[in-house]
Amino acid sequence: MTTEDSLSRILSDPAFAPYIGNIQKIPAKDGILVPFPENLDPRLEESCRDRGMKQLYSHQRESWASVRGGSHTVIVTPTASGKTLCYNLPVMQTLLENPDARALYLFPTKALSQDQQNEINGMVGNVERGGGLEGSRIPLRVCIYDGDTPQSLRNDARDKGRIIISNPDMLHSGVLPNHTRWIRFFSNLKFIVIDEMHMYRGIFGSHMANLLRRLLRVARFYGSEPVFILCSATIGNPGELAEKLIGAPVNLIDKNGAPSGEKTVILYNPPLVDAVQGIRRSVMNESQRWALSFLKAGIKTILFAHSRVKTEVIASYINDSLANVFNQNHGITVVPYRGGLLPLERRKIEKGLREGDIQGVVSTNALELGIDIGGLDAAVVAGFPGSFSSFWQQAGRAGRRRGASVAVFIASASPLDQYIMNHPDYFFARPQETAWLDPDNPYVISDHIKCAAFELPFTDAELERGGFPETAATEILEYLQEDGILRHTGGRWHWSDRSYPAEAVSLRSATADNVVVVDMTKGRNAVIGEMDRPSARELLFPRAIYIHLGRQYVVTSLDIPNRRAEVEETEVNYYTDAVVKTDIKVLSEDERIEPAPQGSEVILGDLLVRTQVSKFKKIRFHTHENIGFGEIALDAEEHETRGMIILMPEAPDSPLYPPGYAELDEAARAEALSGIGSILRSVAPFFLLCDRRDIGFAPRVRDPHFGCPALYVFDSAPGGSGLSEALSLRLPEVFAAASERARTCGCDSGCPSCIGVLATGAEVKSAAVSLLAALSGS
Numbered sequence: 001m002t003t004e005d006s007l008s009r010i011l012s013d014p015a016f017a018p019y020i021g022n023i024q025k026i027p028a029k030d031g032i033l034v035p036f037p038e039n040l041d042p043r044l045e046e047s048c049r050d051r052g053m054k055q056l057y058s059h060q061r062e063s064w065a066s067v068r069g070g071s072h073t074v075i076v077t078p079t080a081s082g083k084t085l086c087y088n089l090p091v092m093q094t095l096l097e098n099p100d101a102r103a104l105y106l107f108p109t110k111a112l113s114q115d116q117q118n119e120i121n122g123m124v125g126n127v128e129r130g131g132g133l134e135g136s137r138i139p140l141r142v143c144i145y146d147g148d149t150p151q152s153l154r155n156d157a158r159d160k161g162r163i164i165i166s167n168p169d170m171l172h173s174g175v176l177p178n179h180t181r182w183i184r185f186f187s188n189l190k191f192i193v194i195d196e197m198h199m200y201r202g203i204f205g206s207h208m209a210n211l212l213r214r215l216l217r218v219a220r221f222y223g224s225e226p227v228f229i230l231c232s233a234t235i236g237n238p239g240e241l242a243e244k245l246i247g248a249p250v251n252l253i254d255k256n257g258a259p260s261g262e263k264t265v266i267l268y269n270p271p272l273v274d275a276v277q278g279i280r281r282s283v284m285n286e287s288q289r290w291a292l293s294f295l296k297a298g299i300k301t302i303l304f305a306h307s308r309v310k311t312e313v314i315a316s317y318i319n320d321s322l323a324n325v326f327n328q329n330h331g332i333t334v335v336p337y338r339g340g341l342l343p344l345e346r347r348k349i350e351k352g353l354r355e356g357d358i359q360g361v362v363s364t365n366a367l368e369l370g371i372d373i374g375g376l377d378a379a380v381v382a383g384f385p386g387s388f389s390s391f392w393q394q395a396g397r398a399g400r401r402r403g404a405s406v407a408v409f410i411a412s413a414s415p416l417d418q419y420i421m422n423h424p425d426y427f428f429a430r431p432q433e434t435a436w437l438d439p440d441n442p443y444v445i446s447d448h449i450k451c452a453a454f455e456l457p458f459t460d461a462e463l464e465r466g467g468f469p470e471t472a473a474t475e476i477l478e479y480l481q482e483d484g485i486l487r488h489t490g491g492r493w494h495w496s497d498r499s500y501p502a503e504a505v506s507l508r509s510a511t512a513d514n515v516v517v518v519d520m521t522k523g524r525n526a527v528i529g530e531m532d533r534p535s536a537r538e539l540l541f542p543r544a545i546y547i548h549l550g551r552q553y554v555v556t557s558l559d560i561p562n563r564r565a566e567v568e569e570t571e572v573n574y575y576t577d578a579v580v581k582t583d584i585k586v587l588s589e590d591e592r593i594e595p596a597p598q599g600s601e602v603i604l605g606d607l608l609v610r611t612q613v614s615k616f617k618k619i620r621f622h623t624h625e626n627i628g629f630g631e632i633a634l635d636a637e638e639h640e641t642r643g644m645i646i647l648m649p650e651a652p653d654s655p656l657y658p659p660g661y662a663e664l665d666e667a668a669r670a671e672a673l674s675g676i677g678s679i680l681r682s683v684a685p686f687f688l689l690c691d692r693r694d695i696g697f698a699p700r701v702r703d704p705h706f707g708c709p710a711l712y713v714f715d716s717a718p719g720g721s722g723l724s725e726a727l728s729l730r731l732p733e734v735f736a737a738a739s740e741r742a743r744t745c746g747c748d749s750g751c752p753s754c755i756g757v758l759a760t761g762a763e764v765k766s767a768a769v770s771l772l773a774a775l776s777g778s
Helices: 003-011 042-050 058-068 083-097 110-124 151-160 168-187 202-221 238-246 283-296 308-325 327-331 343-355 388-395 415-422 424-428 442-455 460-465 470-482 533-539 666-686 723-728 731-744 762-776
Strands: 020-026 073-076 102-106 142-144 163-166 189-194 227-232 251-253 263-268 272-274 301-304 334-337 360-363 378-382 405-410 486-489 492-495 514-519 526-532 545-548 551-559 564-569 574-592 601-620 626-631 637-647 695-700 710-715
Touching (some): 003 283, 020 424, 042 083, 058 073, 058 227, 058 251, 073 238, 083 102, 083 110, 083 189, 083 227, 102 168, 110 142, 110 163, 110 343, 142 151, 163 168, 168 189, 168 202, 168 442, 202 442, 227 238, 283 301, 283 308, 283 360, 283 405, 308 533, 308 545, 334 343, 378 388, 388 405, 415 424, 415 731, 442 492, 460 470, 470 486, 470 492, 514 533, 526 533, 533 574, 545 574, 574 637, 574 695, 601 710, 601 723, 637 723, 666 710, 666 731, 666 762, 695 723, 710 723, 731 762
Parallel strands (some): 102 163, 102 189, 263 405, 514 564
Antiparallel strands (some): 020 263, 514 526, 545 551, 551 564, 601 626
């Protein structure tokens, strides 16, 4: 039975059919083919032809011309459109023409680095173990240089590698601080390739922009001026994002010439189980049912969940169901894939997917990127992943080999998911969100200037020429001098501290080091995983249930100062979920945004955010009912960030407020404001390329700082990542979308699909809906 026949049978199944909100078929598309460049090295052309490529796609040829012309280039085309060849061909051509030339490939994950090495090795021919070139059709040494590279191979990579494949973290902590060992490489660096550029947004993007400033600074010190080649999934501002990352103009190539197979996209809204409260069947259970149907029909499937816990739980649900139906799962293997797995575990799963030993995988967004995981035919997306770019990336993981494929979006009861279900036309128009980053984030830039000063002394003349912004850099250098870290003499800023600054700076989070998870069952003392410190506070607290590759462990201790969590195997029928409380203090009021929503004020400023993991819930498997609470005794964490404050009139009889609002008591008004905050937080990712967790919302019916009702919107990342500023510019659109969602929701007194479940009822919902309409100007 073909994939199309199996899909038709599944779609007609009465267990699914009544709840399918929309089905769209994206037709197959022919490619636009053009000849190979006339001056292409015959060895490269032969390699392409041997791999089945008789011509190039139009965007590949356009990329060739741009890069060979010396222009910084950004390529933006969909998943599986051959972006790798866009940079491999011009880079390899130059390296073959110039025996001394070098190239640096940067990927956001180690898995992508491994995948890219396999791709390049396939082009250059068989490279012997140990890096020998005997028998290779193209004599180019390709080396991975990351945290997993053995010490015995690192010297060879530095000295002889023509293409070095690495990641931002290794460049930051291993390569740039030791650039004197890389003199030959940096002296001949011609190209820097940055793949999956859309991943470098928010705080990670701000770190990446400053890391590239440091990289260029070192390259120029050795006399190189490399050309950048960037690749990205579809976003709204690829040119702007690329220019912010590299600090220079770019040539944008965004006309896709690759063919694509037919894709069926299904929007599925789980049935209501409580129409009064608006509660729907669990996304975890419904996504499991879809994945099971595909797997039983012989359709290889990837299911995307939003968290590590959900990934493990859903994978265990699927394997339990298969074991119940088939003996020994009938040869079907389904595995979880997430952050925190050890490198060998990740590679084993990736290999199993490519070779067909694994038929199904439940993943976080870790497999959203362009890793070759073979011929999957179906993608199930359990809840909106935070951006449309992410959704289409995840949907594109199925059907990468040009055949027919299917993607199913399982809506949750959240306002954003329900907004999508009620606006399928907008969903399928594929809006392109904007990616934001702030290269001059004061927290980020100060860390990187410290790292840059360690690598090479700053000079006064250098500060005047640019690179790092002169005013900010001078102020930071002067502060570091006062602190005894630098000394300024003879027009140069010299490092005078004994520390190694890169060790204290993490590119991906507020903290620089991870917590290791150690299995102490029966004295094993074996490391089974790792986790960043903020996540560890919410997932590895004492008595938490930690699930690793389907096995359950109970956390016996969490030692934050020593970055160690100890666990022991257990068998329970629940998992845990932490409850986090947030307090806010205003540090400065910097700017008032005009025009503000009617009758309100909007202020941008600095905030102090204090978070406390106070208790946890026990959630029963399958039913997902709450079966108990527990206390958590961990210290609070504080950080400064940027925020937007929406101030509303103090007097409840103000014209902004709807009729009858003044008659509501303060508790009811607080509930209405909380509902507005809830729906805004759910709708905001619709307009910005971010995740719900990137933005914090906090309503205050009687704010102690301003003395009036206030709604705080703040960047979750320390120092800010530009999201609150970006949102302040789109407030009318955000309030309009929130107002429409709340107004058109069929519930009487608030539900998870609009402003949340309200204790007070219909009167408060009506007030919240009217207030949203007033704020939106409708």
